[in-house]
Amino acid sequence: MPVRITHFGHSCVLLETGTARLLLDPGVWSHGFEDLRDLDAVLITHRHGDHLDPDRLGPLLAANPDAELITDPGSADEVARFDLHASVMRPGDAREVAGTALHAVGGVHAEIHPEVEVPPNVGYLVDHGAFYHPGDSLHVPEQAVDVLGLPTGAPWLKVSEAVEFFRAVAPRVAVPIHELTLSREGIDSALHRFDSLAPAGARLVVLPLADTTEV
Template sequence: MRLTKFGHACIRFDTDDGAFVIDPGVFSDPAALDGVDAVFITHQHADHCNDPELRNLLEDRPDTRIYGPESLSEVLGNLPFTTVSAGDAIPVAGTEVKVVGKRHAVIHPDIPVVPNVGYLVDGVFHPGDAFTVPDEPVRVLFAPVSAPWLKLSECVDFIRAVDAPVVHPIHDAILSKDGITIVDRNLVNLIGARFQRIADGDTVTI
């Protein structure tokens, strides 16, 4: 399985049997969607769900399936998608995508909490915007490192709770180059060598 970061929280999964992508949002490279069999969206926020690009995708590849929480209808309108919730398992590209979690992390008490699901793929976990800890072992964690709902101590506590041997940072488009350097330095100091940054466009194989 090959994992490629396409900016912010967007990760593409390529196997010998196909390809799918999680969270292709407005901060992500639309090339992530090229030739995919399925798209998995964790929640409705634009940095995770780029409605215009999804519409373009379905015009070019109408058989592509889109999956996400029911609340996606608020942004996708009449665009067809399959509703998923915690406990579901979707076969795709020769593997299985398990759905984990229910709600977005709290941004502020005055801002409504929207549904958010995470996706676990053969031990690789993408939590979306949440601190959900799966009930089974995680071998690779894509950990959000910068957001209006997140501070560094919460990021570290989440990484330690999941306890994956490899951690790749995501959700970092709002950081400057200096900001990324500061965050990475702190996370390496606090969680060690298992923290490994993937640059946008880079691929790792597991």
Template sequence: MAAARLSPMKLTKYGHACVRLEKDGRVLVIDPGTFSDVAAALEGADAVLVTHEHADHLDTTRVLPALAADPDLVLYAPAPLAATLRDGAGDAATRILDAVPEAAFDLAGFSVRTYGGQHALIHAHIPVVHNIGYVIDEALYHPGDSFTVPHDVQVTTLLVPAHAPWSKSGEVIDFVIAVRPKKVYPIHDGLLNERGLALVDGHVGRFGGLYGASYERLESGVGREV
């Protein structure tokens, strides 16, 4: 399916898996977690998308107060997580909504499509939680903690989980090859030191490049037009 956007988005990374998207004066934030600069990411935000319940993707101690303080702020999360959040959200509960797989909706001036349904397996002894990947404006894909490839859309920008307890470098490379984006920005890299970052950048950038993907690491607070 061809992408259709009236105007470009500005993408800014705020550490680990958190990104802020801006377009036409509206702001959408994805995965403001404990490894991220949540305050900066949420400043002036219209909406928040959460891929799953793990703390590095959702800092409830900061996000729930932000919801309480801004009566216009809306949050979408996988249904079991959304239900849990509503229990402690008071008057903000009506603005915490379920994100379900294979859905499409408009949010804060952006189009959103949802993919997947579950977190990648870490270990058989660790329960698998719900995970929703989000395609924004049919152009940018944030998969959360999964390697689910979106169907019926050719995204131009992929936010690739670069490192996690549930993955290995070969799977990261294969995910980039399967999605076939034009641009790749790594996320989910908060557990790596500079040596690890350089190793992952080298592998994913080199092999992704063979399939037409340009790879760039963004420092926290640095933005790009996508």
């Protein structure tokens, strides 16, 4: 089943599955999600600021009183400092939100440098693989993935690694996310490589900011 996706910059996307409205990774470099309403859940992959902005998360949840906050274990500790309660998902956990299935996978943040400590990272498979958000990870799930949120640039990422991740997951569609560590020229260069080196049968769809696209 197609999903409707709205990209708010960097790692933040709104998914509309037909039964649920899910916001993933509203971080400090993402904008435009603050006015969203009727959310069923907000999902956080890990506690880094470009994925989790507690200052805006509190007001967002207050404006969406029926939305559940779902996080990895490390982010649960972080949001608790702001008097926010989270339901924790760990790798292997499965649950349902508003009729949409969620599966947590991975668990390990990609290495930035051997001397840099990294937090837990949970990737979310939404609606049995209709969409996969890996957070800061290149974990390849066992389940088939229809639409992949494809990391584009990061301190932990080379374009060759992103391409091999794209090929290993082999989705029908990849939507580039996690792009704001790069210049415009760097983003365009990565997108060119993704498009030219895509796995057979897959296509790259670049989402316009803050516009909803069905894929």
